[in-house]
Amino acid sequence: MNQKNTAIPISFKKIAALLLIIAGGLFALYYLLFQPSPYRVIESATFLDRIIVPFDWVQIGPISFPINIDNYLVFQEFHSLPSPFLITESYFFVVLVFLISVSFLTMLTEFKKMAIVAGGIGWIVLLTLCNFNGLNIGGAGANIPLIIVLAGSLLPVIGFHIWGQNLSFLLKWLVTALSFAGAIFVLTSLSPIENPLLYISEYSTVLGFGLSIAWIFWNGHSFVSGSYILLSRINRNVGMKISWQIALISLGYLASLFLLFMETSGDLPNAFFGFSPLLLIFPVGILGWFSLDSKIKQVPNLAAGSSILKMLQLLGFGMVLWLCSKLIISGNQPGEELLKHVFLYSQIGFSMFFIIYLFSNFLSIMDSGKAIDEILYKPYSLPYYHLRIGGLMAILVLTIYAEGIISVQLNAMTNNILGDYYYQTDQKLEASILYENSWAKYRKNQKAKNLTAQLLFQLNQPSLAKQHLEESFAEYxxxxxxxxxxxxxxxxxxxxxxxxxxxxxxxxxxxxxxxxxxxxxxxxxxxxxxxxxxxxxxxxxxxxxxxxxxxxxxxxxxKEENPDSPSDLIGQINLVASNNAYANFSVEKLRSDIQSKLKSESSPMLIQAGWRNLFSDRDRSDPREDLEFLDSLSKEPFMTEYLMDMQETGTIRSLGAGRVSEAIKNLNGLAFRNPGSAGYYLSLSAQVLAQNLDFRKAARELIVAEEKGFKAFQPHHLSLLVLSGFNGNAEEIRQKYDVILPSYLRDSTSVTQNYLKVITRFLESFPSKLYETWKEFPDSELKTDLAIRLLAHKSHGLQKDLIEEIGSYLNGKMDSDPNLSAFLSDPNWQNPQSLEAFRKWLNVSEDLTANPYLTPLVLAAAERVEDPLEQYELLNEMSQFNHDPLLWIRKIQAAKRINLDNYADDALEEMKAWVLESELEELDF
CATH class of the missing domain: 1.25.40.10 (Tetratricopeptide repeat domain)
Known part of the structure; x- marks a missing residue:
């Protein structure tokens, strides 16, 4: 043999070993230790639940009620989903098996005659088990595919063994790879089945399994023999009693194997070790290298050269590691259990008889301190063959003890492999049948049972699917x-x-x-x-x-005291909802963190819930940027389902900024566009109107809301209806919805009744008359309430001394407010500092026209508009809400200044609905 041509370059050997073994080892370790069930898909699904949170509180004398809005709590429930498709992983694994197989076949050309015959026979058996006939070339189950792949893979091996011994390894590898790949290409081109390459990829697991079993049997005693060799080398020229050490290691390892075998077989009620036996592949593979190296040095006539045998050891080691990952990833539990059983059988059988071989032949010289590791396999004697035969007999005994479970596992494994092919090619019925049969044969087969039910649900057979799930619950x-x-x-x-x-x-x-x-x-x-x-x-x-x-x-x-601040978005959204429910302030860090996460979030459900909860507070800052953002977000295609919710959130943001007119318009628009929730939106609009003393409009909104299906009437709703003169509607609602009529509405002589008479027409009254009424009003909390409202809504029509008088009264009744004091020191609407102090005292936004019911601010804003037409348009818009007589007078004056006399006359005629003609005649327009 020409060693120069056939030797594999050392750099290639090192690179191949590192890539194959280290990468495969890392994947195998990860799945064996941290992710033993990657095929199981249990995902959390979110759903929303609305809770009512207080947005504002309204107190109008004896009438008090909260303005409530909806916030969202995000709940998560778990769902079992079908296992994912693993088409990419299957293609990767078939490429890996292909490369290892080509390397094995190329090395097979270097084997001796008997060895190559045995290797060829083993290869033929493996390809036969790979069910290439299922490609249906030349008819269902025809042998043509098997003949093609056998020819493509073995003809180069035979040719190189006979005529190409002097060719370089790389050339033989390339020719073998091209021939084998060509055969596969022919198969995929001729096969009529769906995605034949995926079919071959799935069945490559069987080929990889066969190669792995060969390696496992080859390394049956590697743990014991490798440990003995290392201890012998350490003890060289030292003379320690390593016989005791190797005895303890060997017997301890053997005992561990027996316990793992009992665990795997289910004969131990409780796991003793609790880890997969496949983890022992790592020490077996490492120690097997030392055992093989020693055997190569001691035995002159092995099946092939040293470099070939060492490369086979490395390729086999890598193949087993990658096979572990493939079986776990694909959820082929029967295959994984089969690998465990074969590994344990071989380790127990060969290790036990190697210990007998070791101590019966070398006990006398073990502790000598000499190079005893160099004679472990020298001569390659009859006792060593006996240990191999004994090991096979032990494997047979263990197989019988386990009732031949490996045959059942093999059958279930191949069913799963074919089922995976059908599943990933969307042939659901065929896949469900195969998975069902697989589980029927072998119960430790979780993916098969789950996918059986999942596929049956998809095939619209829920009763049968539930029957399978109930069967699983009862048996496994x-x-x-x-x-x-x-x-x-x-x-x-x-x-x-x-x-x-x-x-x-x-x-x-x-x-x-x-x-x-x-x-x-x-x-x-x-x-x-x-x-x-x-x-x-x-x-x-x-x-x-x-x-x-x-x-x-x-x-x-x-309520939770000092709850921990969560780091996940859902937990933070819920925390804000909780804070809003208990009227607690959410810290800025929490709010900014949620905002940053929402901008990168993909779930429209979480996006709308998060922004709703964030904007559910009274934030008087300029909302234009927030509203533009919400508007643009609601127009995104993925937010279509939550369009109305986003618009409602925008309305709440406007209301929080004090933009009353805008909020009222938006609520009515939502009621029009969403008839199913119209009652809710109109009732919310009514409460906002009532908060601003516009009782008549509030009552009309409530009446329409009841027509639209609103039923959650409360006593304060009756108050609004009665005060607005809709006594008949109030009585009808009281009886229909069993609402308690407030006691203050039944008392016609109290101070409260006088207060309610005043407050009912407060917006429509002249400031001077309201001042006189207030002046005569009995000293009480209600008089203080009227004083505050006089300043807030009517101070534009009061002289400076009257404003100061009211302010002095308030200072004696309530805590001093620096902003109110600053305004009272110079109640001049032309003074920017006074106007700003007044605005801050009212705690309203910088937009003076945001709330049309705050007439002093509206008129102050109108004074700052130089263009007469724009001034009229502003006053006209505000008058759509506010019936303050002085506001309407200013509107009429503005109309006449731009020669809109008809509009002025119409407005004057309209004023007669709430202002006496005698009062109008006294006015100078």
Missing amino acids: PQVDNIILLSNRLHRENKIFESIYYLENGLSFFPNEPHLVNNLALFYIKVNQPEDAIAILENNQDNEILISNLHAIRTKLGQ
Whole structure:
């Protein structure tokens, strides 16, 4: 043999080994230790629940009520979803298997005659098991595909073995790769089935499995032999008693293997180790390198050269590691369990007989300190063959003890492989049948059972799907199936059955967070909040459960003292809702953090809920930037479903900024565009109007709201109707909705009644007459209330001394306010400082015309408009809401200045509806 031509370059060997083994090892470790069930898809789905939060409080003498708006609590429930398609992973794995197979076939050309015959036979068996006949070339189940792939893969091997021994390894590898790839190309081109390349990719798992089994058997005693070799080298020229050390290591390892075998077989009620036996592949592969290296140096006539055998060791090691990842990722539990059983059988059988071989032949010289590791396989004697035969016999015994479970696992594994192909090519019926058969043969097969039910639901066979889920619950419970079944029953309004399965599921999986979370939400729906809170409080390690716990407490009105500030967006949205519900201020850091997250959030549900909760406060800053942002956001295609909610949020932001006229218009627009919620919007509009003393418009809104389906009438609603003269409507609503009539409406002699008579016509009255009424009013809290309203709404029509008198009265009745004091020191509407002090005392926005009912600010704004037409338009717009006589007089004057005498006459005629003609005659227009 020409070693010069056939030797593999050392750099290539190192690079291939590092890429294959390290990458495969990292993936295998990750899935074995941290993600043992990546195929299981349990995702949280969000849904919203509205809660009422106080936005403002209205106090008009004896009439008091909150202005409530809706905020959102975000709840998360878990759903079991179908396993994802793994087409890319399958293609990657088939490429990996292809490269390893080509390398193996190329190395096979360097084997001796008997070895190459054995290797060829093994290759033919593997390809036969890969079910290439399923490609249906030349008819269903025809052998043509198998013949093509056998020819494409083995003909180069035979040719190079006979005629190409002196060719370079790289050339042989390339020719073999091209031939094998050409055969696969022919198969994929001729096959009539759907996506034949995916079919081959899925069945490459069988080919990789076969190569891995060969490596596992090859390294059956590697742990013990490798440990012995390392200890012998350490003990060289030292003379320690390593016989005891190797005995302890060997027997300890063997005992561990037996315990793992009992765990894997289900004969131990409780796991002793609790880790996968496949983790032992790592030390076996590493120690197997030292064992192989020692064997190569000691045995002259092996099946192939040293570089070939070492490369096979590395390729096999990498193949096993990648196979572990593939089986776990694809959820092929029968295959994973089969690999565990084969690995444990071989390790137990070969390790046990190697220990016998070792101690029966080398015990006398173990502690000598000499180079005893160099004679472990020298001569390659009959006893060593005996250990191989004994190992195979032990494997047979273990197989019988396990009742031949590996044959069942192999059958279920191939069913899963074919089922995955049908599943990923959207052939649902075929996939469901294969998965069903796979689970029927082997119960530890979670993906198969879950996908059976998922596919049956998709095929519109819910009864059969539920039957499978119930069967799983009874025989082999699994979390995703319990969730799928309970959610389906909930969808069918069988919530108590859902609770039954979740409660019993927790007996199998105590404190399992997915089950706990969904059970708590169902408890809330059946009015068992104490139980919901109790089970959530016992599970504080999951962020979703904590968020739901806080949301439930907020919904139930259970205030939390100093709750932890969550870091996730949903938890923060719920925290703001909780703060709004209890009228607490949300710190700026929390608000800014939510805003930054919302701008990068993709869920329209969370976006609209977050902005609603953020804007549910009385923020008097300029809202134009916020409103433009909300408007542009609501026009995005993905926000179409929440358009009305976003518009409502914009209305709330306007109301929070004190833009009363804009908010009223928007609420009426929402009522018109959304008839199903018109009653709610009109009732909210009525309360805003009443807050600004426009009782008649508020009453009309309430009447229309009742026609649109509003039913949540309260005593203050009756007050608004009665004060506006709609006594008949009030009585009808009182009887229809069983509303209590406030006592102050039945008392006709009290100071309260006098106050209500004044306040009912407050906006329509002249400031001077209101001042006289206030002056004669008995000293009381109601007189203080009237004083505040006189300054806020009517001070534009009062002389300076009267304003100062009212201010002095207020200073004696309430805490001193620096802004009010600054205004009273110079109540001059032309003075910017006085006007600003007045505005700050009222706590309104910088836009003087934002609230049309604050007449002093409106008139002050009109005075600053130089263009007569613009001044008229401003006054006319404000008069659509406000019936203040002096405002209307200014409007009439402005109309006459621009020669709109008809408009002026019409306005004067309209004023007669609330102003006496005698009073109008006294006025100078």
